[in-house]
Amino acid sequence: MSLLFDRVSLSLGGSPVLHDISLSLADGEQAALIGPSGAGKTSLLMLANTVLRPNGGSLQLLGQAPWSLPSRALRALRRDIGTVYQSPPLPPRQRVVNAVAAGRLGRQSLAAALAQLLLPRDTAAIEAALARVNLADRLWERCDQLSGGQRQRVGIARVLYQAPRLLLVDEPVSALDPRLAEQTVRLLTDEARSRGATLLMSLHSVELALAFFPRLIGARQGRVMFDLPREAVSEAQLSALYADETPHAPPPTPTPLPWQRPC
Numbered sequence: 001m002s003l004l005f006d007r008v009s010l011s012l013g014g015s016p017v018l019h020d021i022s023l024s025l026a027d028g029e030q031a032a033l034i035g036p037s038g039a040g041k042t043s044l045l046m047l048a049n050t051v052l053r054p055n056g057g058s059l060q061l062l063g064q065a066p067w068s069l070p071s072r073a074l075r076a077l078r079r080d081i082g083t084v085y086q087s088p089p090l091p092p093r094q095r096v097v098n099a100v101a102a103g104r105l106g107r108q109s110l111a112a113a114l115a116q117l118l119l120p121r122d123t124a125a126i127e128a129a130l131a132r133v134n135l136a137d138r139l140w141e142r143c144d145q146l147s148g149g150q151r152q153r154v155g156i157a158r159v160l161y162q163a164p165r166l167l168l169v170d171e172p173v174s175a176l177d178p179r180l181a182e183q184t185v186r187l188l189t190d191e192a193r194s195r196g197a198t199l200l201m202s203l204h205s206v207e208l209a210l211a212f213f214p215r216l217i218g219a220r221q222g223r224v225m226f227d228l229p230r231e232a233v234s235e236a237q238l239s240a241l242y243a244d245e246t247p248h249a250p251p252p253t254p255t256p257l258p259w260q261r262p263c
């Protein structure tokens with residue numbers, strides 16, 4: 001089992017964010033996490049990559065209870081968990097080659113990691129990862145010279161280079177046009193499938209979730225509202241999930257499910 005949440009709760013600053021979350025992902029499984037803004041999707045992913053620690057319940061990642069591990073074992077576990085952030089944490093003056101190389105720093109000794117940050121030696125593999133997101137020509141540019149969409153793709157290239165066993169992806173297409181958005185989701189699902197990695201991706205686009213994922217997990221107000229195979233998700237459930245969403249993030253227009261569309 002790659003991910004197991006058992007009645008997990010989370011509070012931040014004294015305010016409850018997630019309530020009694022129970023879900024699991026088997027090794028190699030792929031699922032989309034959908035729901036309105038403020039549903040707790042990012043917080044759930046931050047629990048799954050051990051950035052946040054739950055206030056209640058228990059969780060296991062890649063068969064291990066992370067908060068019961070000694071620090072060295074926890075670092076080893078984190079090497080096998082890759083995260084794509086909606087806004088990648090890239091230092092502005094860092095070069096793209098170094099940003100991508102950072103994906104494997106956890107697998108190296110401290111001395112090797114420092115050397116890699118100063119002068120990456122595996123530039124061919126780094127460039128190949130960038131080529132998969134159409135950024136091979138930006139290898140030596142600084143991150144502050146990139147657009148928001150390009151920075152987002154650098155973050156994706158870093159995880160491709162890392163090749164983790166558990167891949168957590170938070171709104172990877174928010175800064176991309178529709179064509180690139182579809183290509184990016186396809187790339188990540190194909191990458192996970194080819195390596196047998198487990199993939200949990202947060203998406204605001206219901207259409208992309210329905211098109212690429214066999215399982216949809218709907219979250220709202222910090223709770224899991226449904227966890228179903230794609231074919232079992234109804235338009236009524238999607239409408240209820242996004243009901244009364246705040247004006248700055250309007251609910252998506254309901255679209256026919258793929259198997260309901262006329263030929």
